[in-house]
Each structure stands twice: as structure tokens, then as C-alpha cells.
Amino acid sequence: MIETPATVQAATLWRIPRAAAIVAVLALLLPLVTGETFLLYIATLVALYAIGAMSLHLVLRLGQFSLGHAAFMGIGGYTSVLLVTSLDVSWWLAAAAGTLLAAAMGLLVGPLVLRLKGVFFVLFTFTFGEFARQVFVEAVAVTGGSEGIFNIPAPAGFTTPTSFYYLVLAAALATVAICGQLLRSQFGDAIDAVRESETLAHSNGMPVFAIKVITFTISCGLVGMQGALEASFVHYVSPISYAFPESLRFVVINIIGGLGSLWGPVIGSAFLVALPELLRSWVDYQWVLYGVVLILLMKYLPGGLMDLPALMRRLYRKSLPGAERSGGQR
């Protein structure tokens, strides 16, 4: 039997997939190879973006396409920063508060927005994202307006690049565990059912609206956590950090990585965060090349990078002698 959320046995619900364990171990060993170099900086960015991209993956799995996810990252970011810098709250408490407030905003906005479908959902989330950005700009006394807030400290004990990398990695692995467990469970199967046919999900007795709101709330909390971490990583927040391009980046990461599984946003983050950095050698053409690579990917891998092994197998079969003839017979 094909193993999917519907068929996964209770005993294996907690099993860690082997590939995920290997990637986690490699990520843990990475600083030993790279040292505190630019590569470690990129790896930290990849882990940070993977958190937000995985959180959006949950919403995409519902069949909803959000273009305002960065707003919740901003809520997490500003909340934690303000608590640390203005009220001298411990970083850990502030980050937790940022995460919870982003989730609470998700719980508040979700019931309004999740009644909408298709292009209306996309437009509402886009508008909400722009509204939140405008609030960050206008509330100068609190947020510092367009100039933002500088000199945001990292948590005590995590001030070196390596230690901060491990902090972000721990958060990313926790996000993998939360999203993975959610999607493998019967609740995750209901999420897929809602995407595949809301009508049928209703007639199966699934509380479709509640499933959407719970998933959206968790998703907003997770991206809020990314906001808190990122603010301490770059030591700076401003409305531009949470504007539309950031929301769009989460969507593009998911599409390029692949929408079918949680690997999509992880692979997409690794590729899309690293790609512009790797193209820095051709700085004049960096963003042109970036665009060309994205277009080629969407043309030849419409299912995202997750489809790469299947494409390689197809190309390999084609390259075998007699492949054309056997292809003709099929």
C-alpha cells in the first residue's frame, strides 16, 4: 500500500524519514567544514527562509495562495525586537511573544480571509500584507518608521556566527518536526482532503473551516518565529524587510522547490537563497541569470526541483541505445 497520511500506521507516525535524518546530520556538521565563512552565513539564511517557506507550505497545502505571509513575519519580528530593545525583556521570552502574537493575528485574520477562495484570497492577503507594511511605516514612534530599528542584539550565548547558525538550525528542525508531524497525521490528511475537494471533505464530516483556521494559525506562528530570529541575525528591522517581495519570495521558494511535499520548501530555500549568492561572481548579470534560471526551471520542472530525479531518469533512459525505438513502441 502506498504510504500517505491516510495509510501511515500509528506505530510509524513518529518515524523520522531517513533522508531527513541524513540532511539534519549534514547540517549539524556543516560548520566543521565551512568554519565561520560566507558559506555559513548563506547556510544560516537558508535555514531561516526554510522556516517561513515551510510555514507557507501548510497554507498552500490547503489550496490557498497567500501573498501576505511576510506581514506575520513582521509582527513576529517587531514584537520581539520592541520587547528586547524597549522593555528589556529576555530574548527568549520576546521571541516566544513574537511567535505567539503572529499566531494570534493569524487566528484573528484567518476566520475573515479563509472564507475567500482563489483570486479573492490572494487579493485579500496581498492587501493585508500592504496594510501591515503601511502600519510599520506610519507607526514611527514604535517601529522607527521607514528607517527601522538598528543594533538589535542576538540572544546571549548565540553571538558568534556558528552558535547563531545552530540556534536557527534548531528552529528550522523544530519547524520540520511540527509541519512534518502535522502533515503525516490524520489532521494532515484532512488538510489534503480540503485542498482536493472541499465539497467532499464537508460530506465526509470534516470541519473544513476549523481545519483551515488551525492550519493558518500554526503557519502564521511559525513565520513569526522566523521574523524574531531574522531580526537578531541581521540586527536590523524595517518595513522593507516585510514587504510584498518577501511574501512573493516564500511563494516562489515553494513553487521552485515543489508543492507536493515538505521537501519542496526546504530544497527551494536552499536553491533560491544560495543561487543569487553563487552568481555574485558575475555581478553585472547576477539578477538576469537568476531570472533565466527560474524561467528554465519552471519550463522543464513544472513540479519543482522535487521532480529533478524523475527528469534525470527520463533523460538517462533517452540516452540509452535503442531508447528511441522502444519509446516508439510504447
Next chain:
Amino acid sequence: MQPILEARGICKSFGALRAVQDLTFSVNAGEILGMIGPNGAGKTTAVNLISGTARPDAGEVRLAGERVTGMAAHRLVRRGLVRTFQSTTVYGERTVWQNIYRGTFTQSYTGFWSSVMGGAAYRHQRERTVERVERLLADLRLDDVRDTQARHLPYGRQKALGIAVALASAPKLVLLDEPAAGLSAEEADRVAEIIKKVRETEVSVVVIDHNMRFIAQLCHRVVVLHHGAELCIGTPREVTSNPLVIEAYLGADHEPA
């Protein structure tokens, strides 16, 4: 004995169109009730009003004596009223087994935390659910295609799967919206056999169709709808010999059932 379902004076309009007008009928426990009428008679709207897909403008729906008018579809499933749809009947990308498993949701879901953490309640319920899925696979003769994606099944077997998914929620009453639509006579007979089997399990059934032959061989009583209103109600023989039904629906050359 108290009817399992009572609809009293339910009405629904879409703008100037009165889709269902003052419709009253009941379904007795263990009964198969047919609902028949030409296209646009209001059959599917009536099912939508009863199953919580749409809310009636007026009237009342009672399930086993409890007022359930306008109640959301998923709550009605929990109370034992489940429906199938004319076109969207199965999750095409999922296997037959997975489709039926999803149908057990109201029976197997033990809550958010329990399902995500795989707690004892979940494990216990899971075992019972798997047994239930296996029994339905055997009863509806679907075990040979258990791992086949639903979209690859022949249309007749997709319809059978749709009924299996509805039965998976352990309902008291099943509303089947055109279960024989688009099927050959042979396939329709097979679906009719399945529906008769369903009744043997003490589940009441409402079958909506516009094929009188199909309805007459299955149902104890038939409600005939015309322009959203009840034209007559009775046994298949009474209905097919009713002059109003003959004039409005069957045509003068029709043989009584």
C-alpha cells in the same frame, strides 16, 4: 415509529426562481425513498437543503426528531446524515482505500492533539477504523482495486466507491444524488444491488434520479417533484399510474411499474 427524516414545508428561491416550494415528506427507518422529477424539478436543491449544503428560506428539517434545519453539512454527518454528489463523488488522486478511510473521519478522528501525537485513543480508534474500511471493501466488492487511484476506476465502480465512502461514516440516512447517472443499464443494476444491500444494514436511503425504471425497482415509496413542488407521493405503482405524473413527466405511452 418516528421517521428518520422529516422535511416540512421547505422552500428555497434563487432570485425570482422558486427552486423548491413547500416540500413536505418523510423517510421511515429502513426505507428506500425515491425522489424523481425532470431536469430542473428541484431534486438536487431539495437534497442540498436537507444535507446542509444550502439553507432553506422557510420550513423545517428534522433528523431522528432533532431539528437540524440549516445545520452545517459536517455536523449533519456526525448526526448520521450523509450524502453523495452527482459529479464529484471521489478523491481522484487517492486510492480506493484512502477514499474510504477519509469517509470514516467522523468515526476515526479523535481530535487535533490525539491525531497529531498518535496517542492511545488514536491508536485504538485507528485499529477499529482499519477493520471498518476492510469490511466495506469486501462488502462493496472493491478489495481487488484497493490500491488503485480512484480516477482510474471505471465510472460505475467510482459510483460504488462513492457509496462506500458515504457508508464509512456509519450513517443512519444516506442521500444518493443520481447514483445511476451516466451508467449503462447493467452498471445501474449493479448500483441498485448495492443500494438494496445498504438497506439490509438498517440504513435508510433517499435516492434521487430521473430514471423511473431504476427508481421503481429499488424504492418502497417515491416522491415526484415538478417545478420545485411535490406532484405526488406513493408506491412506485401508485406513482407511475397517477395521471398527473403521466402528464407532467412520464408521457402517455408509459407502462405502470
